[in-house]
Amino acid sequence: MNIRTSLFEQPLDVINLGLASFADNLVLAGGAATQLDWQPPALGDVAAGLDLAWLINHPRVEAANQIAFERYLAAQPALIDVQFARDTLPAMAQRKLILHAGPPIAWADMCGPMQGAIVGAAIFEGWADSVEAATALVEAGQIDVEPCHHHNVVGPMAGIVSPSMPLWVIQNTTNGSFAYCNFNEGLGKVLRFGANGPEVLERLHWMTQELAPTLQAALKVLGPLELKPIMAQALHMGDEVHNRNAAATGLLLKRLVPALLRCGQPADHVQRAIEFIYSNDHFFLNLSMAACKAMTDAASGVPCSSMVTVMARNGVNFGIQVSGTGKRWYQAPANPINGLYFPGYSAADATADLGDSAITETAGVGGFAMASSPAIVKFVGGTPADATQNSRRMQSITLGSNPAFTLPALDFAPTAAGVDIRKVVDSGTLPIINTGIAHKLAGVGQIGAGITTAPMPGFIEAIRALAEQVRLADGGAA
Amino acid sequence: MQIKHQIFRNRYQDSVSLMQISARISALADIAQASVVMGTPTNQAQLVEAGLACSESAGPNDLIIAVRGSAAACDEALALAATALDSKPASGGESSVVEAAPNNLARAQALHAEANLALISVPGDYAAAEAIKALRLGMHVMLFSDNISLALEKRIKTFAQQQKRLVMGPDCGTAIINGMPLGFANVVKRGAIGVVGASGTGVQEVTCRIDQLGSGISQALGTGGHDLHDDIGGLSMQAGLEALAEDPATQVIVLVSKPPAREVADRILAQAQKAGKPVVVHFLGADPASVARPGITVAHTLAHTAEVAVALERAQAAPAVASALSAQDAQLLNAAAASLAAQRSDIRGVFAGGTFCFEAQLLCQRAGFVAASNTPVKGNSMIADRWQSHGHTLVDMGDDEYTRGRPHPMIDPTLRNQRILAELTDPATAVVLFDVVLGYGAAADPVAELLEVCSKARQQAAAAALPVLVAHVCGTAADPQDRARQITRLRQAGVLVADCNAQAAQWASHVALQQAARRTAGVAGAAQ
Known part of the structure; x- marks a missing residue:
């Protein structure tokens, strides 16, 4: 029988958009009707709304998403080594190159902390001996600046990586590809917040000369360290492995200490390494980020897939990448942060949202796993119930969930994972990002923390680009 | 400090x-x-x-x-x-964790997999996208919304054809699926007659009349007002016809529309001939000879369409259209018109239903009355001032130019009632013709305010005779407004209530003819 005729043999079950009285009438007449809480999607952009409509449940997109999402789920990031950036990133061997967080941005447009950090990195590399000299080099184009993400690297806050810096080397053992992240410097005056004074450079030199070789030696003893189990365990211990990494750092240290003690490095080096990690509850963040990058990178580049593979901020714009369109960025000004400030600071002092750390939300943890970390939601005066609600809400904009990461507060439900640009634009529900707040001036540091969202316009632009790609794949018909 | x-x-x-x-x-x-x-x-x-x-x-x-x-x-x-x-923070508890109502179709369907039809009445700019989403999700669609371009309508309907889904609309005001009212629809008995219609009030009139005649409806499918346009080619009507042809519960099929483009009509009629069951066709205003085909019964008015369909369902011969007034009706009308001043000459039609206005124009024209209208049929003229009637004038108050920024007169009859009052107080008016539409979506008591309008007019007119009021009530006994009660109150207020729109137009024409005859007689008398 014709599908249309078969409608006549089923109970009519209506979804009503618009005049609510039509739904009321159906119910009065004994029928079934669901009233939608409808709003114009895509911020009212009619053309983008039509593009979106054709992508909904499109067989090509569904098939691509299944591949992308399976690759994401199958990724097994393992910490395998510590390497210097110049040795592992081919581009760094050829030119003076400094990497930064977020989508591409010109020097003149950068926020204070990012400029400060780039200057600090140039001095650290010995390319300049003063802030002025370093600034002049960058302005003269003698130092290139590029996004970390263009080199499979991620970095928190300013996300600065220069050739001499050590990187965590993470390999996705499923597909063999690599992801990298710099080392966490701790809190206070640190390069990632744009500080570039002597104590910052001194710490960086110590990390390069002593901490990196020590950890490298320990990892040789330890062998590949699977990161997903540590993250999963930390989610059961109050972390969401973005803004709270206390448990994960402890778990990492537990694995590292025996290896450090047996790695043959001088005892005082080992001692200082342990003390450094011990004193920094965020030490694991950079490993969490690289693991997340490895997972989402596995899903990148599947034509017609609407899965978000990167969310990153440069202190001005928020950029996303979508699997189907590979490395193409879709950017929009970052949304304000709803947060709490340290004494003496307010929203007026804050720079716009900054850092590659939203890769954690991209991979289904951080803000998406807020139910496991009620303390985080308190940044905006929320309750544990709000945290739970947030994690549930994210389920409505993702392709699925990741059984590797479960949330006790949701009865061990898996975290929402694989943001679908179609669902974001159609529902108006934005991905939640847990974030630190940097002072807008270089070097002041962190001044608060809170919750923000990825801005809608980038998702809308991505919808339009994906629709074009799918149209071409369909044979170019209008 | x-x-x-x-x-x-x-x-x-x-x-x-x-x-x-x-x-x-x-x-x-x-x-x-x-x-x-x-x-x-x-x-x-x-x-x-x-x-x-x-x-x-x-x-x-x-x-x-x-x-x-x-x-x-x-x-x-x-x-x-x-x-x-x-202090300990207030406990949230499980009860505070609730999923918000879905705000998009995909989410709603994910939460509610049984959903099989999307009823869309959001603004036209966004409605097309929602229809496409619904089709992508495998749902059938009724698009109540209007203001969707023909190009987009064509894309939606072509896609629906590929997906084998029904799309009713854009600009589809009414449908009854599996006995359930969609949009503006009447509570009609279920039965074996299936209707596909391009005009909302046309479908309401046919289905109500079928109900009044004691039969029932299997399905009433709308196509939207633009479906039979050349550019669209009747895709929804063809799909509806095909679905009803295959539906074992449908024994007779009715097609209702304004006359389609020639090619479109040929295609639809050819398909109708192959339906394997009796098909009644009423293309309002079309030459019956152009529609007639073996296996197709041509009907002449909306009410006649219902009568023919019911007869065919009962395996009876199709009745002829009632063309002459019964003696009883003529007597009633003559009595009502007896006290009219001779200079009262005009028919003034004030309609909520667009198809009622269209049909009344056709029938009045056939009786010799060329009229002005905001939606003129062939041979009638475009109204010069839409707020002011001159000569025979029939207006569709549901048309865009009257509804911009306000509800349709079927929902809120205020503006329509004001127009009726204006016509009643015009010394040239012989007869005021109007419709009252009942059913889901329509005003809860459409007659109430109208009766006040009539009594106000009577006070203003004092001793002078008011124009004759002729109406018909489109609805059924089971409608929330109760058709019998509405009719009783209209009659108590002195309104002559016809059985159907065609009859009401015929009555109005009769009154105008009587007045014309009276004037001719008067002139003849003066000449003597």
Whole structure:
């Protein structure tokens, strides 16, 4: 029988958009009707709304998403080594190159902390001996600046990586590809917040000369360290492995200490390494980020897939990448942060949202796993119930969930994972990002923390680009 | 301005909780700066920088409350902070975790897999996208919304054809599927007659009349007003016809539309001939000979369409259209018109239903009355001023130009009733012709205000005779408004209520003919 005729043999079950009285009438007449809480999607952009409509449940997109999402789920990031950036990133061997967080941005447009950090990195590399000299080099184009993400690297806050810096080397053992992240410097005056004074450079030199070789030696003893189990365990211990990494750092240290003690490095080096990690509850963040990058990178580049593979901020714009369109960025000004400030600071002092750390939300943890970390939601005066609600809400904009990461507060439900640009634009529900707040001036540091969202316009632009790609794949018909 | 501190020894609290308390007390009046922190060296340094330096010594496990402001405010802040430290947050509980109502089709379907039809009445700019989504999700669609371009309508309907889904609309006002009313629809008995119609009130009239004749409807499918346009080619009507042809519960099929483009009509009629069951076709205003085909019964009015369909369902011969007035009706009308002044000559039609206006124009024209209208049929003229009638005038008050920024007259008859009052008080008016549409979606008591309008007109007219009022009520006994009750009240107010729109138009024409005859007789008398 014709599908249309078969409608006549089923109970009519209506979804009503618009005049609510039509739904009321159906119910009065004994029928079934669901009233939608409808709003114009895509911020009212009619053309983008039509593009979106054709992508909904499109067989090509569904098939691509299944591949992308399976690759994401199958990724097994393992910490395998510590390497210097110049040795592992081919581009760094050829030119003076400094990497930064977020989508591409010109020097003149950068926020204070990012400029400060780039200057600090140039001095650290010995390319300049003063802030002025370093600034002049960058302005003269003698130092290139590029996004970390263009080199499979991620970095928190300013996300600065220069050739001499050590990187965590993470390999996705499923597909063999690599992801990298710099080392966490701790809190206070640190390069990632744009500080570039002597104590910052001194710490960086110590990390390069002593901490990196020590950890490298320990990892040789330890062998590949699977990161997903540590993250999963930390989610059961109050972390969401973005803004709270206390448990994960402890778990990492537990694995590292025996290896450090047996790695043959001088005892005082080992001692200082342990003390450094011990004193920094965020030490694991950079490993969490690289693991997340490895997972989402596995899903990148599947034509017609609407899965978000990167969310990153440069202190001005928020950029996303979508699997189907590979490395193409879709950017929009970052949304304000709803947060709490340290004494003496307010929203007026804050720079716009900054850092590659939203890769954690991209991979289904951080803000998406807020139910496991009620303390985080308190940044905006929320309750544990709000945290739970947030994690549930994210389920409505993702392709699925990741059984590797479960949330006790949701009865061990898996975290929402694989943001679908179609669902974001159609529902108006934005991905939640847990974030630190940097002072807008270089070097002041962190001044608060809170919750923000990825801005809608980038998702809308991505919808339009994906629709074009799918149209071409369909044979170019209008 | 003072700085005050309070220290709680060995009282560890999460820094986030403390920042919340800081934020709360900072917001108090006359507090310049406030902070609640654990006494770590970093935090103490920050207190110094913030101008809240603590002279008392404190360690990392000690909790410091520091405030700067007026003395009284500082005390208040310290007390509030101490209370906040002691109080446990209100428990959220499971009950506070609820999923919000879905705001998009895909989500709604994910939560509710049985959904099989999307009823869309959002603004036209967005409605097309929602229809496409619904089709992508495998749902059938009724698009009540209008203002969708023909190009987009064509794409939607072509896609629906590929997906083998029904699309009713855009601009589809009514449908009945599986006995359920969609949009404006009447409570019609279920039965074996299936209807596909391009005109909303046309479908309502046919289905109501079928109900009044004691039969019922299997399905009533709308196509929207533009479906039979050349550019669209009747895709929805073809799909509906095909679905009804295959539906075992449908024994007779009815097609109702304004006359389609020639090619479209040929295609649809060819398909109708192959339906394998009787098909009744009424293309309003079309030459019956152009429609007639073997296997197709041509009907002449909306009401006649219902009568023919019911007869065919009962395996009876199709009745002829009632062309002459019954003696009883003629007597009734003549009595009502007896006291009219001779100069009252005009038919004034004031309609809520667009198809009723269209049909009434056709029938009045056939009786010899060329009229003006905002939606003129062939041979009639475009109204010069849509707010002012001259000569025979029939207006569709549901047309865009009257409904911009206000509800349709079927929902809110205020504007329509004002127009009726204006026609009643015009000395040229012989007869006011109107429709009352009942059913889901229509006004709860459409007659109530109208009766007030009539009594007001009577007061204004004083002793002089008012024009004759002729109406028909499109609805069924089971409609929420109760058709019999509406008719009774209209009759009590002196309105002549016909069985159907065609009859009402015929009655109005009769009154106008009588008046014309009276004037001719008067002229002849004067000449003598």
